[in-house]
Amino acid sequence: MTRKPLILVTNDDGINAPGIRTLIEVMNELGDVVVVAPDSPQSGMGHAITLDSTLFVERVIVDNVKQLEYSCSGTPADCVKLGIREVLDRTPDLCVSGINHGSNSSINVIYSGTMSAAIEAGIEGIPAIGFSLLDYKWNADFSAAKHFVKSISEQVLKNGLPNGILLNVNIPNLPEKDIKGIKICRQAKANWVEEFDKRKSPQGKDYYWLTGKFVILDHGEDTDEWALAHNYVSVVPVQFDLTAHHFIQNLNTWGFNG
Amino acid sequence: MTRKPLILVTNDDGINAPGIRTLIEVMNELGDVVVVAPDSPQSGMGHAITLDSTLFVERVIVDNVKQLEYSCSGTPADCVKLGIREVLDRTPDLCVSGINHGSNSSINVIYSGTMSAAIEAGIEGIPAIGFSLLDYKWNADFSAAKHFVKSISEQVLKNGLPNGILLNVNIPNLPEKDIKGIKICRQAKANWVEEFDKRKSPQGKDYYWLTGKFVILDHGEDTDEWALAHNYVSVVPVQFDLTAHHFIQNLNTWGFNG
Numbered sequence: 122m123t124r125k126p127l128i129l130v131t132n133d134d135g136i137n138a139p140g141i142r143t144l145i146e147v148m149n150e151l152g153d154v155v156v157v158a159p160d161s162p163q164s165g166m167g168h169a170i171t172l173d174s175t176l177f178v179e180r181v182i183v184d185n186v187k188q189l190e191y192s193c194s195g196t197p198a199d200c201v202k203l204g205i206r207e208v209l210d211r212t213p214d215l216c217v218s219g220i221n222h223g224s225n226s227s228i229n230v231i232y233s234g235t236m237s238a239a240i241e242a243g244i245e246g247i248p249a250i251g252f253s254l255l256d257y258k259w260n261a262d263f264s265a266a267k268h269f270v271k272s273i274s275e276q277v278l279k280n281g282l283p284n285g286i287l288l289n290v291n292i293p294n295l296p297e298k299d300i301k302g303i304k305i306c307r308q309a310k311a312n313w314v315e316e317f318d319k320r321k322s323p324q325g326k327d328y329y330w331l332t333g334k335f336v337i338l339d340h341g342e343d344t345d346e347w348a349l350a351h352n353y354v355s356v357v358p359v360q361f362d363l364t365a366h367h368f369i370q371n372l373n374t375w376g377f378n379g
Numbered sequence: 380m381t382r383k384p385l386i387l388v389t390n391d392d393g394i395n396a397p398g399i400r401t402l403i404e405v406m407n408e409l410g411d412v413v414v415v416a417p418d419s420p421q422s423g424m425g426h427a428i429t430l431d432s433t434l435f436v437e438r439v440i441v442d443n444v445k446q447l448e449y450s451c452s453g454t455p456a457d458c459v460k461l462g463i464r465e466v467l468d469r470t471p472d473l474c475v476s477g478i479n480h481g482s483n484s485s486i487n488v489i490y491s492g493t494m495s496a497a498i499e500a501g502i503e504g505i506p507a508i509g510f511s512l513l514d515y516k517w518n519a520d521f522s523a524a525k526h527f528v529k530s531i532s533e534q535v536l537k538n539g540l541p542n543g544i545l546l547n548v549n550i551p552n553l554p555e556k557d558i559k560g561i562k563i564c565r566q567a568k569a570n571w572v573e574e575f576d577k578r579k580s581p582q583g584k585d586y587y588w589l590t591g592k593f594v595i596l597d598h599g600e601d602t603d604e605w606a607l608a609h610n611y612v613s614v615v616p617v618q619f620d621l622t623a624h625h626f627i628q629n630l631n632t633w634g635f636n637g
Contacts, residue, residue: 162431164430164431166425167426167428168425169424169425170425170589171589172422172423172589173423175586176575176589177587178585198425199589202573202575202589203575206573207587228502228619230621231502231621232426232428240489244486244570245570276633276635280633283626285568289621302636305630305635306627307622307627308621308622315463315464317461317464320433326435327435328433328434329435329465331428331429331434331460356630357621357622358622358623358626358627358630359623360621360622361486363489363566363617364616364617364618365543365616365618368541368544369563369564369565372614372616373563375534377531377534377560377561378560378561
C-alpha cells in the first residue's frame with residue numbers, strides 16, 4: 122500500500138498571496154496538502170521566531186479546493202514549528218515555502234522569511250524547498266513557475282535530501298518558452314548598499330526609510346546570479362551549519378590560551 | 380601616526396541591558412566606541428530587517444563614559460546598517476554585538492539577533508564578533524566574561540578576519556578561575572523540540588506560547604556544546620555563504636533537464 126505524500130506549505134507573503142495559491146495548486150497534484158501560513162506579510166523577517174507574545178492559529182477556507190488551511194499570527198518559522206507540532210498528525214514528507222514575490226538569490230537568503238521557513242523544516246529533518254519568482258509585484262505571473270516547481274518537488278520527493286540540506290530555488294520572470302532549464306548553483310557573493318532615505322516627521326523628528334542598491338560582487342558562472350541573468354532557474358543546496366570549517370585550523374594558530 | 384581603532388557596538392537585548400554596558404566598558408579600553416543599539420529587546424529576531432516601517436535613531440546618554448550612543452527603533456541588523464551608513468563617518472575596524480543574556484551556541488546562531496548583527500557587519504566586510512554569556516537573567520554576572528571579551532577582541536583587531544568570516548563566542552556562566560580557556564569549535568548539531576503551551580483566552584479563543592526543550596544531537600569533542608559543557612569559552616568561525624558545496628555534484632546527477 123502506498124499513501125500519498127503529506128506536504129506542508131507555507132510562505133512569508135501571507136496566506137492570501139497569489140504566490141502561495143499557485144504553490145498550493147501545484148502541490149495538490151503531488152500529495153495531500155496542509156497549509157500553515159502567516160495571516161499577514163512577513164517579508165524581511167529573517168529567521169525570527171515569536172518568543173515574547175502569543176500565537177494564534179485558525180482554520181480558514183481561502184478557496185474551494187481540497188487542502189486544509191490554517192492562518193497563523195506568527196512568523197514563517199513559527200508556522201513551520203506549529204505546523205509540525207500542533208497541526209499535522211504525522212511528519213510531512215516535504216515542506217515547501219513560497220512562491221515568494223521577489224528574488225531570494227545570493228545574500229537575500231539571509232534576510233528571507235520564505236527561506237527561513239524552509240530552513241526551519243530542514244532543521245526538523247524534513248526535505249524542504251523555498252521557491253521564489255523574480256517579480257516582487259502582487260499580481261506577478263506565476264504560470265511559467267508551475268512547471269519548474271512541480272518537477273523540482275517531484276525530484277525531491279523521489280530522491281529525498283540529506284539531513285541538514287534544503288533547496289533554494291529562484292525562477293526568472295519570463296515566459297516558460299524563454300527559460301533555458303535548471304542550473305545547480307552556489308550562492309553568489311553580493312550585498313545591499315543601503316541608501317537611507319532621511320526625512321523629517323511633522324513633529325520635526327528625523328526618521329529613515331531603508332532603501333538600497335543590490336550589488337553583485339561575484340560573476341562566477343557557477344553562481345545563482347549568473348544562472349538567473351542567463352534565463353535559467355537556479356537551485357542552490359543550502360545548509361544551516363554556519364561553521365567556516367576551513368578557518369578553524371588558522372584560528373588555532375592565534376594562540377588564544379598562551 | 381596611529382589612530383585608535385573605531386569600534387561599533389550593538390546587541391539585541393536593548394541599549395540599557397547589562398550585557399552591552401559590560402561590552403562598552405571593555406571596548407573603551409581598546410578604541411573609540413560608538414554604540415547603535417535597539418531601543419528595546421529584540422531577542423529571537425533572527426536576521427530581520429525593517430522594510431515596511433520607518434526607523435528612528437536618537438542620540439542618547441546612558442552613562443557618563445566617553446562613548447557616543449544612539450538608540451534605534453529597528454532590529455539588530457538595522458542598527459548595523461544605520462551605524463555604518465548614517466552614524467559613523469568612517470568604516471569601523473571592528474563590530475561587536477552582545478554580550479547576549481543567554482547562549483547562542485549551535486543552532487541558536489540561526490535565531491539570534493545578536494549574531495545577525497555580527498553577520499550583517501561581516502557582510503559589509505567588517506571584522507565582527509558576537510558575544511554571549513550562558514545566563515539569560517537580566518542581572519547575570521558578566522565580570523568573568525570581560526577578560527575573554529577583551530583578549531578575543533584584541534586578537535581580531537591584531538589579526539583581522541578573512542572576508543566572509545566572523546566569530547561566534549559563547550562564555551560559560553562560571554567564575555573566571557573555573558573557566559579553563561578558549562576552544563576553537565564547530566557548531567554542534569542540535570535543535571529545539573517545541574512544546575507549545577496551548578491556552579484559551581477569556582474570549583474562548585485558542586492560543587499558544589512557544590516553549591521547548593533544547594536537544595543536542597552531536598557529542599563531538601570539537602563542538603561548541605562540548606566546549607561549553609567542559610567549562611571552555613567556545614569560538615566558532617561563522618560564514619554566511621550557506622551553499623552546501625559538497626552536495627552540488629550529487630544534485631547534478633538528478634537529471635533535472637532531461
